[in-house]
Amino acid sequence: MSTQTYKKQDAYASTSGLPDKMAIFQECLQQFNASPVNAKKCRQLLAKLLRLIYYGESFPSQESTTLFFSISKLFQHKDSSLRQLVYLTIKELSSTSDDILMVTSSIMRDIQGGDIIYKPNAIRTLSKVLDSTTVNAAERLFKNAIVDKNPVISSAALISSYNLLPNAKDVVKRFTNETLESIQSHKQFPSNQFQLHEFYGSSTSKLPTTSYMYQYHALGLLYHLRNHDKMALMKLITTLSEGSALKNSLSIIQLIRYINKILLDDESLIIHLYPILAGFLKHKSDMVELEASKTLVSLQHLIKDDQFMSIITTLQKLLGVPRTATRFAAIRLINKISTKHPEKIIVVTAELEELINDANRSISTLAITTLLKTMGAGTIDSGSVGGESVDRLISKMTSLMDEITEDFKIVIIEAIENLALKFPAKHKKLVSFLTDLLRDDGTLPLKTSIVDALFDLIKFLPDAGAKQLILMNLCEFIEDCEFTELSVRILHLLGEEGPHTSNPSYYIRHIYNRLVLENSIVRSSAVISLAKFAAICGGEISKNIQILLSRCLNDIDDEVRDRAALSLKFIGGNHKNLIVNESKYDLSALENKLTHYLNDESNFINKFDISEIPIISNEELKSIEYNRKINRLDSSTTDSADITETIDKSKDNDKSIGDSVSNDLLKQQEYAQELSTIPEFSNYGKLSKSTITPIYLTEKENEFVVTVVKHFFIESKKLVLQYNITNTLPRSVLQDISVIAQPDNELYEEDFIIPINELKPDQNGIVYVSFSTPTIEDGDILVAFGNTVAYTNKDIIDEDGNVDPRDDGWSDEYQIDDLEVSAGDFVTPLYNSNFTALFDQLDNYETSVVTISGTDTLENAVTKLRNSLNLLPLDGSDYVPSDSTSHILKLLGKDVWGGKVVVSARLAVTGGKVVAKLEAKSETETFSSIITGGAY
């Protein structure tokens, strides 16, 4: 009963009180066809009908058509409120009724000479009614409406044109001049606009005379008409940013976003665009200031330090405003800066410390996490002084931790973990903070997040002492842990990590305690954990464990007994590899393959082939996890990534950044599958490596767009270049397309080309070019290809996209960008927590000194080196404090021949250039020289 009453009050969830569909339908037919029409009754009926439609009800097409024709009869009545409702309803019915064009003339008449009240409604409805055959008839109407002095009409026409774009781009393009005129004009609401409405009555004097909203709408339309023409876009931006051409803050924000987009496409424009953005940093609207700051922060690699300071100044000012939303946005931005450049925001420390006590907990949490990061920076720069500030902050936090809710605690825990990962030297304080927190009361999610953090620290902290410390704390925790899930996870981790420590027996004692005291689930995982100690440590420990395990054979739970018996058998029979795994199957690839297998019953004739699934060694798994971790850190800071995505739809990277590594593996699988279906490549054997993201060899707005993917078959010594070609010419068919790739290295020999027969407009296809490659022993494996596309062009002569069969077309060649095979193509990034030891182990030492071209900052040089060598930076060495003049970058990877490659790069800035001394070592002979030679 109580739930029912509750439901009735919930205005959103309940559909009770919704009128009966068929009753409304019948009444509509009756009233709308009556003569004369009763306007008031019809209005009420239409309102009911609309309510039904807005609730998601729909009518079958027959009813929908009947309904539409009876509504169309209401055009005979002149009542303007009725007409407005008629338009709203027709707009809704337009998607279901085919006969919608019958109202075209009536609507156009209303737009030409109708009442100002329903004109905007008419315009909006017209855009739904028009199709490609009738749109031309409405061109004049739209143009007039766009330049109408009434902003409401102008806005309606602009938005409707925007909606017409997908169907009638050519027609809408002809509105450009009118739209430009509109954006620069000053339009006021007619003084009687509101007086006509009884609601506003006499209070019209207080209403605004204009909102300039039409500028926002016009800007959106203009951008869509011009976004393929960079020059026109630049001109638009410069015209509109002069003086106060744009009066509406939403339109300025939109303009800033367009500036951002254009800059992502072409960074060199920053010189022209920075002054505009900087101008917006001082604006009367805080929204505009925030948007400008946000954009500049995401482009911070393009601007100079003193320019950056002006952003900070703006944000500093915004931190103190009374509006909570603004403060929150400002501190979020500052937090974002802090992940990359904590030293740059030290100036706002005072403001941040005040905000810790902000009434809004989201703001105070962000303030703390930001401060945590700046402290970290302080530690590195100034040793013990920074250490004190960490102490101070931690004590401040400890008192705050009691006051805040668990959600915020979790955020802070993550921040602390990140800090410890970025600055391993400071781990002790932070770990003890975490373990203290672990001992306090808390719910499962909170404890899980702490345990997760500690797990990650164990995996990624290079210091063995730290590992020991955390493991011991975890042991203590499971002594008194009420959550079975956590106990099981910790026991598993102890089994993985414990045997490799200096005092395994310490852990064994704790684990055995579990065997005595806990429930059966914990007991069974303790058994497996012990078995791992026995398998890895061997000797005396193994014997003792066997005694412990044999006691478990009498356990009351059969799972515990089974596991104990099985483990004893494995240990006794020396099948240790069954207890301890050195490698795992790639789970996402496995899942993908299994789904594929299960989806088609015809697959069931053959067994599922597990050997197709790539096996990942523990080492590789760690690099994947590490990458995921670091990427997650970065993804919270770089929103620019998703902006790039929206611009660049051709790059189908809809992957979430966090899973990019496993997605890469999946993509690699896809490529392998695609290539295996082509008979020419059938004897090439296993695909060793593909470059994942296609490389653009043309401008994205070219006549045809070419991207390339490199596939390496190391065993069979082949390189396959996959050229993806898209024909963007609207009126031409391309035939016999091939790519002539000219290598500059004589050891590369072309085998064959698989051309594309034909590409119609907007189609894409693949040209494969296969090469025989030199081996690593030859030493000289780097190459650059000069690429030329050759094709026959034929014009399209009719609407169906056919070409004249007598037309022989003309053949043409088109030179596109060169393609390089660099050292990075032969490696994948790899993770290891102990760089120094690894560097000492390996042989084949090579060294070289290179100048990193095209940059004058260490930060950019680091990114460039990382990308060109395709190696993973270790020990947080990809972080460069902005005021330093030299830096050491530590990189690790695995080459396609299965050997490790380590590179230690010393970078220094001298005379506006970045010079790097590279020291490389590799397991594969001669590869280290390729690495040192291939850096740029």
Added chain:
Amino acid sequence: MGQTFSFANIFSKLWGTTREIRILILGLDGAGKTTVLYRLQLGEVVTTKPTIGFNVETLKYKNLTLNIWDLGGQTSIRPYWRCYYSNTAAIIFVVDSTDKDRIDIACKELHTMLKEEELQDSALLVFANKQDQAGAMTAAEVSQALNLTDLKDRSWSIVASSAIKGEGLTEGLDWLMDVIKDEQL
């Protein structure tokens, strides 16, 4: 059926002054229907575009309220005419008198339309339009071409007209009003 209809008519005579009279203007595309409509309503010639759908106007004529629907004549729109047949007092069929090639099509459309149940009691007025142009057929010729004499049980009339010059329209409408008053009010 006819009985009930006439009953309703007698009843409605009591409210006769407020009743609206529904009139449809039909005909092939380019016959001049929209021009006729606005010549009647505004008394002037408007520039027209091919009607996609319909125009509807209300006009007072001799103390009667006329609700005149001008439906588009393009081939694609003709199938929709029937959606507007119900409660129609009269049909004004406009013919382009100069278009001898398509007079047969006009004839066919006219007779198909008149067979409709809903239009059995409607009066028919044919405008042999565009008399201002050279080579236009006379009203008699148009009448013959449309087989108007075949029509039984229906009040009909044909009037030579020029919507551009405003000739013949009032004569036609006067006749129509008389018929409607006699038969239906």
